[in-house]
Amino acid sequence: MTVDTGRLEVEAVSKSYDTPGRPRLDVLVNASFTVEPGAFVSLVGPSGCGKSTLLRLIAGLDTEYQGQLRLHGERITGTSLARGIVFQDHRLLPWLTLEQNIGLILSNAPLTPEAKAKTIREHIALVGLQGFEHAYPHQLSGGMAQRGAIARGLVSQPELLLLDEPLGALDALTRVRLQEELQRIWRVEGVTMILVTHDVDEAIFLSSKVIVMNANPGRIVRQIDVDLPEPRDRTSTAFAALKREILDSMGERHQAPTLAET
């Protein structure tokens, strides 16, 4: 066992589905990486590369896998409020107001009602949704609902926030705005974030480390530390070079050369 460093360790993690009468399906093979406390790590890759599977494993939503997943040196055996998650669909419950949606996750948190109300208010303010406390999800735009989901993911004060393509369903402009917002929140809250995305630009813009994955079978092909100066300029040559490197390691450039031309 390793010493407690608050680090997330993924060691030779594999996940496969055995369906009788069908060949074994390897969703994820031998994935290993570590995430230091306070880091922003992206898992990027084409669909079917196992990135969402990996995130579900880290969240503890799926506990059947080979290998080791450790946080604080302890094996992950289920979900915990210390690991928040934001899904691609905002998944706010339509029958609860924004405030109730965010509050629901605190149902079993050891806080007084006053403390809960206070932290809910603070997190609504953090994502800039003041004035919408009593709005139902259908009254919010897609971007606002996703902000609500981010507030819900953070309200239980997790040490790790898992983001499963949270901006994937948004329009381009809203997405760029929320990327900046996410970066600001990451700095302010100092929470470790792991982002799953298929958008290479998004990964480079936000991350301190990009983990590149590929499909058939789902696996990690490269890990790249991003040391571009901040704020990152999406149009700089260094940015474009890094993007090209990442797309290359996904094997994208040979199939779709246009993707790499920025």
Add this chain to the structure above:
Amino acid sequence: MNTTTLARTLPSTPSAAPAAGSPWSRLRALLIRRNAIGFALPVIILLVWQTASSRGWVDPVFLPAPAAVARAFVTMVVSQDLAIDFLASLKVVSLGFFAGAGAAVALGIAAGLSQRVEQFFSPTFDIVRHIPGIAWFPLIVLWLGLGAPAKVLVIAKSVFFPVFLNTLQGIRNVDKNYIDLAQVMTLTRWQLVRRIILPAATPNVMVSLRYAAGLAWALVVVAEGLSGLEGLGFLIFRAQGLLLTDQLLVCMVVIGLVGFAIDRSMYFLQRRVLRWKQGYDG
């Protein structure tokens, strides 16, 4: 995000009532707001009915004039205690509805939450369900006599199945993603049921309650026609036997209007309970 403009368009209270003018203009404003188009067809039917009677196209024994029906209504209210029969029907139908719907929601939830409960009940229920309430009625009258309890029981039975099946289905249809979410939130089983599963199933339950309420009201007329000495259903068959066509029509109109009122109240209840839900407005 443009927060300020959206904030203003949020939970919209109905726009302020139009400025009060003369009673006539107020009535007009009300009619326009309440979609007066819905009144057009009833008015046309009344006109055709009136014309048919006054021109002598139909024998009054088969179809008395609207005015004659209105007079019969007054007579029935003033000197024949129509209200008592009306209340008798209403009481039977409410008791039957609440008993049937209550049991259905409770058992539907139990079966929805546990496959074992569902497996225990479903073969029996699927057979009982296919014997119509009216086919049960003769046996139940043998047991309970001609009074209200037999009718309450038959109505409860007829209300039970649509509500039970919809409650069960509503629970089974809960999005699996919500279950994941509950797991992430570390909710207990009871919190999952109360905060996620039951609200998610509510739209189904509400639709079936509205349907069942209409069904119950229709059934009370049949049940009273088949047995007993009171209620609108009894009056309607008696009127037919005595060739009191005007009284028969009074009963029909009252039944129709009450049915309408029941349906509308269920609709508004549904809207109120499901105000978080946004559907296609047409």
